[in-house]
Amino acid sequence: MKKSELPTQDPSEQYRSAEGLSRRTMLKGLAAVGIAAVPPSTSSAETNRDELDRRVAESSPTPGTSQSELDSARMAEVVRFTAETLTTDHPIPFGALIVNTATGELLQKAVNAVGQENDPSSHAELRTVRLACKKLGSSSLHGYTLYTTCEPCPMCMADLLWAGIDRVVYGATIEDASRHCLQIHISAAEVVRRSDIKCEITGPVERDLAYTTLFTHPNMLKAFELWKQGSQAKQK
Numbered sequence: 001m002k003k004s005e006l007p008t009q010d011p012s013e014q015y016r017s018a019e020g021l022s023r024r025t026m027l028k029g030l031a032a033v034g035i036a037a038v039p040p041s042t043s044s045a046e047t048n049r050d051e052l053d054r055r056v057a058e059s060s061p062t063p064g065t066s067q068s069e070l071d072s073a074r075m076a077e078v079v080r081f082t083a084e085t086l087t088t089d090h091p092i093p094f095g096a097l098i099v100n101t102a103t104g105e106l107l108q109k110a111v112n113a114v115g116q117e118n119d120p121s122s123h124a125e126l127r128t129v130r131l132a133c134k135k136l137g138s139s140s141l142h143g144y145t146l147y148t149t150c151e152p153c154p155m156c157m158a159d160l161l162w163a164g165i166d167r168v169v170y171g172a173t174i175e176d177a178s179r180h181c182l183q184i185h186i187s188a189a190e191v192v193r194r195s196d197i198k199c200e201i202t203g204p205v206e207r208d209l210a211y212t213t214l215f216t217h218p219n220m221l222k223a224f225e226l227w228k229q230g231s232q233a234k235q236k
């Protein structure tokens with residue numbers, strides 16, 4: 001896949017079901033998507049804040065939908081988006097999306113691209129923040145919420161704090177991910193606790209859906225093996 005083809009935006013609304021996802025979990029996830037599907041965004045680099053504000057004003061969550069239902073729906077959406085990589089040459093279990101906290105309007109979504117960009121900082125969350133800020137023409141994500149398939153690492157959590165994002169909602173945990181790849185064992189909540197910046201952390205949300213769909217897919221398990229061989233070679 002060429003860099004220009006990196007899935008920074010959902011190319012299709014078609015869900016490619018992942019092997020290893022239990023029927024109950026998948027139905028639950030899809031039902032959650034049905035509760036409040038996030039509207040697709042036009043990904044023009046010129047999209048400015050005024051235009052986004054206008055689109056935000058035009059869409060709002062269904063009255064009566066609880067925050068936890070919305071969180072589940074958006075987690076299912078980011079899992080679905082990320083799962084699209086599993087049948088590509090670069091399977092990735094890490095994806096993130098940013099929505100307007102008040103309205104749920106989608107601003108940006110992206111997956112981890114460390115390998116493709118040869119950039120150790122190209123984690124899904126950091127990359128999504130970078131693209132979102134560029135789109136807004138602002139370094140502030142105050143008024144926005146990030147959903148991520150896995151609890152942010154300390155690097156990404158620090159970036160989210162510097163961006164002043166309102167909320168971070170995660171699916172699988174750092175401990176879940178550490179069964180498959182190297183992790184830094186400092187929780188997102190701990191990073192927030194030791195900072196001067198406020199940010200609400202919610203998670204795990206739809207942990208089973210995120211973990212089972214993304215981390216235990218056969219293509220992902222094969223990719224993890226290759227990652228492991230790569231990091232062992234670096235340490236020699």
Ligand SMILES: [Zn+2]
Nearest residue numbers: 123152153156
């Ligand atoms: Zn990270």
